[in-house]
Amino acid sequence: MSARDCDFLIIGAGIAGASAGYFLSRHGSVALLERESAPGYHTTGRSAAFYAPSYGGPNIRPLTIASGPFLRTPPDGFTGTPLLTDRGALYIARHDQIAALDAFEAALRPFEPDIVRMDAAQARERCGVLRADYVASALFEPECADLDVNAVHQGFLRGLRQRGGSVITDATALSIVRADGKWVVETPSGVWRAPVLVNAAGAWADQVARLAGLKPIGMRPLRRTIVILPPPPLFSPHWPVVLDVDDQFYFKPESGRILASPADETPSDPVDAQPEEIDVAIAVDRIQQAADIPVRRVENKWAGLRTFSPDRTPVVGFDNQGAGFFWFVGQGGYGIQTAPMMGRLAESLIVDRRMPEELAGFDVTAATYDPDRFD
Numbered sequence: 001m002s003a004r005d006c007d008f009l010i011i012g013a014g015i016a017g018a019s020a021g022y023f024l025s026r027h028g029s030v031a032l033l034e035r036e037s038a039p040g041y042h043t044t045g046r047s048a049a050f051y052a053p054s055y056g057g058p059n060i061r062p063l064t065i066a067s068g069p070f071l072r073t074p075p076d077g078f079t080g081t082p083l084l085t086d087r088g089a090l091y092i093a094r095h096d097q098i099a100a101l102d103a104f105e106a107a108l109r110p111f112e113p114d115i116v117r118m119d120a121a122q123a124r125e126r127c128g129v130l131r132a133d134y135v136a137s138a139l140f141e142p143e144c145a146d147l148d149v150n151a152v153h154q155g156f157l158r159g160l161r162q163r164g165g166s167v168i169t170d171a172t173a174l175s176i177v178r179a180d181g182k183w184v185v186e187t188p189s190g191v192w193r194a195p196v197l198v199n200a201a202g203a204w205a206d207q208v209a210r211l212a213g214l215k216p217i218g219m220r221p222l223r224r225t226i227v228i229l230p231p232p233p234l235f236s237p238h239w240p241v242v243l244d245v246d247d248q249f250y251f252k253p254e255s256g257r258i259l260a261s262p263a264d265e266t267p268s269d270p271v272d273a274q275p276e277e278i279d280v281a282i283a284v285d286r287i288q289q290a291a292d293i294p295v296r297r298v299e300n301k302w303a304g305l306r307t308f309s310p311d312r313t314p315v316v317g318f319d320n321q322g323a324g325f326f327w328f329v330g331q332g333g334y335g336i337q338t339a340p341m342m343g344r345l346a347e348s349l350i351v352d353r354r355m356p357e358e359l360a361g362f363d364v365t366a367a368t369y370d371p372d373r374f375d
């Protein structure tokens with residue numbers, strides 16, 4: 001089978017591969033290879049869909065904040081619907097968690113001066129089902145918003161196609177070799193060849209590196225469970241996302257129902273993740289301890305893999321052994337809210353070999369995300 005040439009070859013058409021392809025297609029031809037018959041089948045299609053600048057720590061926050069302008073005012077033609085809808089986040093603490101809430105507030109306030117510390121009564125005004133004997137204090141983050149994940153993902157894919165890029169489904173990368181200065185990738189849907197190969201394979205990123213004959217990083221796919229519960233009698237679609245300050249659970253209104261998670265992080269192989277009954281039970285138990293939400297049945301449930309690098313910071317940069325092999329992995333639990341800036345970061349490091357100007361004011365450098373840090 002003869003190989004088709006392009007400038008940038010990307011493996012994985014989740015939000016990571018789609019965002020990289022969107023920005024790289026401004027500089028040359030892009031082929032985006034996806035194993036499944038539809039992009040977004042794995043982690044990207046299974047998220048909780050919120051944007052919270054506080055979420056993820058100091059190396060994630062710049063990516064989230066710098067993605068805000070794109071998500072609030074996307075480029076012309078990117079989408080017909082708003083990508084962000086204001087919701088707010090309420091981090092809650094029991095009496096024994098007050099010190100954790102104090103520390104969280106102190107870390108956050110320099111970046112988000114608009115956060116509001118609340119007592120139990122004020123927290124219950126925001127979300128009427130919170131139990132008076134559970135919540136002692138809370139922190140409200142107004143910047144948190146609902147994200148239209150599908151609109152963001154499709155916007156990237158559409159933009160990539162409009163600039164002449166291709167999205168090829170049912171295209172598992174089966175073999176990857178370097179020949180004559182190019183990466184040659186064989187799939188059931190054809191053979192592609194490019195000088196630059198972007199590894200955006202999510203939970204499968206180490207497998208892809210091994211296929212290319214390179215050292216894996218030690219990426220860790222961690223399973224997380226979501227349950228959909230019927231609305232309680234006092235339901236309001238305007239409640240904020242309610243999160244335990246120690247990351248033990250969260251819940252929020254979603255299409256007239258309650259979306260909840262036990263915030264589980266169970267190590268997994270890279271697989272089509274499925275929810276375990278025990279995690280569903282833990283979700284229901286933790287939510288019911290904190291809130292007056294009677295659960296007669298679980299209406300829906302799913303699980304997805306949040307894939308982290310060993311230091312939980314994304315890995316973005318060229319491999320120092322494989323010429324032209326670019327890592328774009330480790331988006332963990334923040335890959336949607338950071339996608340615009342992550343895509344720009346990949347574009348800038350690949351095309352200009354430097355950090356994008358949008359990240360200039362933040363305390364991160366190319367070394368923060370470089371795969372070399374694991375050597």
Ligand SMILES: Cc1cc2nc3c(=O)[nH]c(=O)nc-3n(C[C@H](O)[C@H](O)[C@H](O)COP(=O)(O)OP(=O)(O)OC[C@H]3O[C@@H](n4cnc5c(N)ncnc54)[C@H](O)[C@@H]3O)c2cc1C
Nearest residue numbers: 012014015016035043044048049050173202304335336337
């Ligand atoms: C329960 C849950 C809640 C979350 N909530 C949020 C949230 O509220 N906000 C937020 O920002 N993020 C959230 N996330 C995280 C976010 O969903 C991920 O960071 C993001 O989707 C990762 O995208 P990805 O493109 O790296 O991975 P994926 O979407 O998994 O894409 C990788 C793709 O690579 C393909 N692939 C793998 N190997 C090959 C191969 N050999 N050949 C071809 N294709 C291959 C796979 O088929 C897959 O489609 C959540 C995640 C979960 C699981």
